[in-house]
Amino acid sequence: MLVYDALFYAGFVLAGWWLIELGLIARQRSIPLHAAAPLGLALACVLSNAGLADTAIGLHIRLHFSRPALEQAVAERASREPIHLPDDDRRRRIGAFLVDTWRLPCRPDQPWLWLGRPFGAGTGINRALIRSQQAVPDSPDSASLRVLDLGHGWWLAYQNPNAWFRPGGPAYGHNGPCRPGSTLSRHREGLDFIADPSRDSHH
Numbered sequence: 001m002l003v004y005d006a007l008f009y010a011g012f013v014l015a016g017w018w019l020i021e022l023g024l025i026a027r028q029r030s031i032p033l034h035a036a037a038p039l040g041l042a043l044a045c046v047l048s049n050a051g052l053a054d055t056a057i058g059l060h061i062r063l064h065f066s067r068p069a070l071e072q073a074v075a076e077r078a079s080r081e082p083i084h085l086p087d088d089d090r091r092r093r094i095g096a097f098l099v100d101t102w103r104l105p106c107r108p109d110q111p112w113l114w115l116g117r118p119f120g121a122g123t124g125i126n127r128a129l130i131r132s133q134q135a136v137p138d139s140p141d142s143a144s145l146r147v148l149d150l151g152h153g154w155w156l157a158y159q160n161p162n163a164w165f166r167p168g169g170p171a172y173g174h175n176g177p178c179r180p181g182s183t184l185s186r187h188r189e190g191l192d193f194i195a196d197p198s199r200d201s202h203h
Helices: 002-027 033-052 056-080 187-194
Strands: 093-094 097-103 112-116 124-131 145-151 154-159
Touching: 033 112, 056 093, 056 097, 056 124, 056 154, 056 187, 097 124, 124 187, 145 187, 154 187
Parallel strands: none
Antiparallel strands: 093 097, 097 112, 112 124, 124 154, 145 154
């Protein structure tokens, strides 16, 4: 995990270095202003990528380029493990996604890949990729989870932490019977549900 942390913070170091370079160029009048263009463009790309990553467009772009790696990971795990696959807490990068944990809350053919941030341990973002090729994936808890169809057999689950950690809730091992998950139509609805489940139309 040190590699992930180093890469994450290195981005901030590079952004700071670019800002310093831009300032120095601006102060040196003998250097044409267009000399700052490459650094400015690079900084703009870094900032726009950080902002785009959490949008619906950014999500679909990351999934598009990550699908081969994700599907390979699912296939490899299914081929070498028994039918009742154990949970897996090994943190890994699969494509453009950082997977904190691998869970099978309902069915062995519907893995939940809980996502995290590239710094520290236990840095979940209350979202999980779900592989479900046939239909809406089953969900272990209707109060704390919503799902969004991303296409190509992949879904994104959104978890409201307050509902998840409620007394007697799934965080304490008290899962209800698995049923098809409550679906959303937009990524923004899922982010709103994470922050405040009362804003969800299924509440």
